[in-house]
Every structure is written in C-alpha cells, then in structure tokens.
Amino acid sequence: MKNGDQKDRSLYMRVLENMEEAVVAIDDTERIVLFNPAAQICTGYSDRQALQRPLEDLFGTSADFLRLVRTALQTGRSITSHEDILLHRSSAPPLPVGLSASPLFNRKGDQEGAVIILRDHSQIRELEETVRQADRLAMLGTLAAGLAHEIKNPLGGIKGAAQLLNLELPPDNPMREYTQVMTREVNRVNDLIEELLDLTRPRPKQLSEVNLSRILADQVLMQKQSHPDKEISYQLQLDPSIPPIRGDENLLSRMFLNLLKNAAEAIAGEGNITVTSRIAGQYLYNKPGERPVPMVTVEIQDNGPGIPAEELDRIFTPFFTTKNRGCGLGLAICQKIINEHQGSLRVSSQHQQGTTFTISLPLKRT
Ligand SMILES: Nc1ncnc2c1ncn2[C@@H]1O[C@H](COP(=O)(O)OP(=O)(O)OP(=O)(O)O)[C@@H](O)[C@H]1O
Ligand SMILES: [Mg+2]
Numbered sequence: 001m002k003n004g005d006q007k008d009r010s011l012y013m014r015v016l017e018n019m020e021e022a023v024v025a026i027d028d029t030e031r032i033v034l035f036n037p038a039a040q041i042c043t044g045y046s047d048r049q050a051l052q053r054p055l056e057d058l059f060g061t062s063a064d065f066l067r068l069v070r071t072a073l074q075t076g077r078s079i080t081s082h083e084d085i086l087l088h089r090s091s092a093p094p095l096p097v098g099l100s101a102s103p104l105f106n107r108k109g110d111q112e113g114a115v116i117i118l119r120d121h122s123q124i125r126e127l128e129e130t131v132r133q134a135d136r137l138a139m140l141g142t143l144a145a146g147l148a149h150e151i152k153n154p155l156g157g158i159k160g161a162a163q164l165l166n167l168e169l170p171p172d173n174p175m176r177e178y179t180q181v182m183t184r185e186v187n188r189v190n191d192l193i194e195e196l197l198d199l200t201r202p203r204p205k206q207l208s209e210v211n212l213s214r215i216l217a218d219q220v221l222m223q224k225q226s227h228p229d230k231e232i233s234y235q236l237q238l239d240p241s242i243p244p245i246r247g248d249e250n251l252l253s254r255m256f257l258n259l260l261k262n263a264a265e266a267i268a269g270e271g272n273i274t275v276t277s278r279i280a281g282q283y284l285y286n287k288p289g290e291r292p293v294p295m296v297t298v299e300i301q302d303n304g305p306g307i308p309a310e311e312l313d314r315i316f317t318p319f320f321t322t323k324n325r326g327c328g329l330g331l332a333i334c335q336k337i338i339n340e341h342q343g344s345l346r347v348s349s350q351h352q353q354g355t356t357f358t359i360s361l362p363l364k365r366t
Contacts, residue, residue, distance in 0.1 A: 022097075022118040025104060028073070028111065030055045042097070042120055044089045061088040065099060072101035073114050084121050093348070096121045126344075133316065133335060140318055141200030148193045159186040195329045199318065199336055205251065209244035212296060212361075215253045216275055223260045232267055235274040242279055242296055246364045247341050255337040258330040259300045259357050265323065266304030266355065274301045280360065295343070295360040303354040312349060 016023055022039035026032055035050040043050070045058055059065050064085045072079045084096035098119040106112045162182040169176050220234050263273045280297040307315060314320045316335050321328030338345045343361040 020119075022116075022120075024050075024055075024116045024118070025113060026055050026069070026073075026116070027113040030069075030073075032058070033113065034115075039118070042095065042118055043087065044091050059087070062086065068099055069101045069114060069116055072103055073111075076103045076111055078102035084125070087118070096125055130339065134339075136318070137200055137332075137336065140196070144193070144196040144200045148197055151189070151193060155186050155189060159183055162186070192327050192329075195327060195333070196318075199329060199333050205248040205340060207246055208249055210247045210249045210252055211244050212242055212252075212277060212298065213238040213240065215249065216256055216277065216298065219253060219256045219260055220273075220275060222257070223264055226261070227264050230264070230267060231270040232264055233272050235272065237274065237276045239278045242277060243363070245296060245361055247361065248337075251337045251340065255334045255359070256298075256300070258334050259359075262330060263300055263302035263304065263355070263357075265326075266302055268304070271303050275299070276301070279363065293362045293364055296363050298359045298361070299356055300359075301354060301356040306351045306353055306355055307347070307349040308351065312347065315347070 016034070016036045019036060019038055022042040023034065023036040024032060024039050025034035032050045032053055032055060035045070035047045039050070040046055043058065050058060055069065056066065062085070064081070065087060068079050068081055068085070071077075078100065079102075080100040081098060085099050086094040087097050088094050098121055100117045102115050103111050104113045104115050159182075162179045166176060166179040166183075169179070216238060217236060220236060224232075224234060260273065260275075267273070276297075276299040278297055280295045311320075311322070316331050317328075318332040319328040335345055338359060338361075341361055343359060346358045346360075347355065348358070349355040
C-alpha cells in the first residue's frame with residue numbers, strides 16, 4: 001500500500017513538473033508550499049526563492065492576482081479570471097496571464113490553503129495583435145488605392161501648373177519662391193502616397209541570401225551622413241559568425257534604415273546609437289510540420305528621450321507620429337516587412353534613457 005502511495009506521489013510530481021501551466025500552492029497562512037517549473041519560468045523566481053515565502057512578498061505588486069487568490073481562500077470557492085491578469089515581475093516586463101484559484105482541502109475536508117494555476121497568455125495576445133494589424137493594413141490598402149487614384153491626377157496638374165508658372169516668372173521675381181514651395185510640397189504628398197501604396201500593396205518578395213552584417217554596416221554608414229547637425233556616435237557590435245539569411249535585401253535594408261532613422265531623429269544634439277546582432281539559439285520559431293529554426297536577433301538602441309508608456313502601443317499604427325514632418329508610416333512599414341519574413345519586432349523604452357528595437361529573424365538557409 002505504502003509502495004503504491006509512493007508511486008502515485010511520484011506520478012503526481014512528474015505531472016506537475018511537466019505541465020505547461022504554472023502551479024502554485026499556498027497554505028492557509030498564504031505561504032508558498034509548491035512551485036512547479038512552469039511557475040518558475042513564468043514568474044522568474046526559482047523554487048528556492050519562492051518556497052515558504054508569503055505570497056505577498058513575491059506578488060505584492062500584482063493586486064488583481066492577490067485579490068482573486070484571497071477571495072478563493074476566504075469563500076472556499078474556485079475562481080477563474082475571465083480577463084487577463086497582469087503579473088508583475090521583478091526582472092521582466094509584466095506578463096498577461098489567465099488565472100484560476102481553488103481552495104485546497106485535506107483528507108478530513110478542512111481547507112488548508114489554495115492552489116493557483118496560471119496560463120501565459122502573452123503569445124496569444126501577440127498573435128491577436130498581429131491579426132489586428134493585418135486587418136488594419138487590409139482596410140488601409142483599399143483606402144490607399146482609392147485615394148491614390150483620386151489624388152495623383154490632380155496633384156500632377158498642380159505640379160505642372162506650378163512649373164509653368166515658374167517658367168513664366170522672371171528669374172528675379174520673388175513669387176518664384178512660392179512656386180518652388182508648391183512643387184516641393186506636391187512632391188511630399190506624392191512620396192506619402194507612394195509609401196502608403198508600398199505599405200498596402202501585396203508585392204512578391206525578391207529572395208536572396210542576405211548578409212545582415214553588411215546591410216547593417218551600409219545603413220549605418222548612410223545614416224551617419226544624414227544628420228551633420230548632430231553629434232551621434234554609432235557602435236556596431238555585429239556577430240561575424242551569423243551566416244547569410246534568406247530574405248529580401250531591399251526590404252530588410254529599408255527596415256533597418258527606418259529604425260536607424262527613427263533612432264537618429266530621436267536624439268537631440270548629441271547621443272549614441274548601438275547596433276548589435278547575435279544568434280539567439282534559445283528563440284525558436286515554430287511552424288506546424290516544420291523543424292524549429294534558430295533566430296537571429298538585431299538590436300537598435302538609442303539613448304534618446306524614450307517613448308512614453310501610453311504611446312508604446314500606438315507607434316506601429318499607420319499615421320501615428322509625434323514629428324512635425326513625419327508621416328507615421330516608418331514603423332508600420334517595418335512591421336509589415338518583418339511579418340513577411342516571419343520574424344518579430346519588439347520595442348522597449350525607458351523614459352529619458354532611450355529606446356531599443358529588437359528584431360528577430362529566422363535563420364533559414366534553404
Ligand atoms: N527610437 C525612437 N525614440 C523615440 N521615439 C520613437 C523612436 N522610434 C519611433 N518613435 C516614435 O514613434 C513614432 C512613429 O514612428 P514612425 O517611424 O512610424 O513614424 P515617424 O518617424 O514619425 O514618421 P516617418 O517614419 O513616416 O517619417 C514617432 O513619431 C516617434 O514618436
Ligand atoms: Mg520614422
């Protein structure tokens with residue numbers, strides 16, 4: 001009988017150890033008595049750091065989490081959150097999780113604590129965001145095609161008329177300045193429409209073997225010359241062992257250019273931009289039926305003013321800009337390019353410390 005008990009116990013332990021869900025059990029004084037490996041991954045605390053500690057010590061800043069667990073403890077009923085709960089962590093960004101908390105009873109039927117199950121929802125939320133972004137782009141595509149058609153012809157007319165007027169005016173006539181402004185601004189609207197069409201038009205990729213280090217170095221070189229009025233120091237820390245990746249060289253160059261341009265534009269006067277690349281063996285891209293592929297990570301980091309937290313969600317939305325002469329299309333274009341390469345683009349930013357854009361691309365060589 002005892003032997004059977006032990007077998008059961010080791011089976012339960014294995015189940016707990018192999019579960020994808022984080023399982024945390026607490027006693028009736030809210031001390032942690034069980035912390036499975038998924039809980040360690042999800043919260044960033046080791047079982048040594050967690051076991052026997054009061055729940056509040058570890059999760060005191062996650063108010064909703066504590067509230068639900070305490071309700072389960074006090075009412076003796078199971079509770080499941082229907083909305084994501086934000087789990088605040090000490091060394092990583094907050095994690096959206098689904099949570100169930102159930103009272104734990106001993107054999108006599110007395111309540112002796114609670115068991116909490118957490119499911120990491122971050123990947124689902126990321127996927128949802130990708131779908132939303134794709135929907136937005138599709139809508140914008142229809143709008144852009146219609147607009148482009150309606151606007152480009154009259155624009156051509158205005159530009160032609162401005163040029164004719166320019167020819168009619170004597171060279172020293174001050175009115176010439178106005179005709180030049182007209183031509184310049186018409187060109188700007190034209191560029192904007194082209195960008196918008198580019199963003200929304202389906203276009204086949206031109207795939208080749210791309211040397212990431214080379215295109216990064218090229219784009220940095222070009223960017224260096226674009227801001228002669230600022231003192232920007234560029235640091236390149238490129239891993240020379242990264243093999244060529246399969247991708248569209250023009251599109252990838254454009255993406256890095258947009259990100260480097262944003263970094264340089266964010267810096268007022270003086271600052272640093274660091275470009276790092278490395279093979280991130282731990283990040284695998286999973287596609288059904290395909291072998292997981294290692295990812296290459298490129299980071300573009302600036303020490304500009306950073307992006308306020310309330311704007312972080314909006315910067316990838318087409319036309320969102322905080323610049324006087326920005327279109328707000330740069331990052332939307334980057335997002336589209338990265339999606340077409342089955343990669344990911346993330347941003348992290350600290351007020352007054354700077355911004356880091358992290359690009360991950362699958363290291364595909366076929
Ligand atoms: N490195 C950065 N530092 C601070 N803010 C940034 C950075 N990168 C992007 N942003 C913010 O995100 C906004 C959107 O960027 P995006 O590149 O899409 O458009 P834009 O630069 O304003 O215009 P465009 O790229 O079309 O010329 C910017 O206006 C800026 O507020
Ligand atoms: Mg930009």
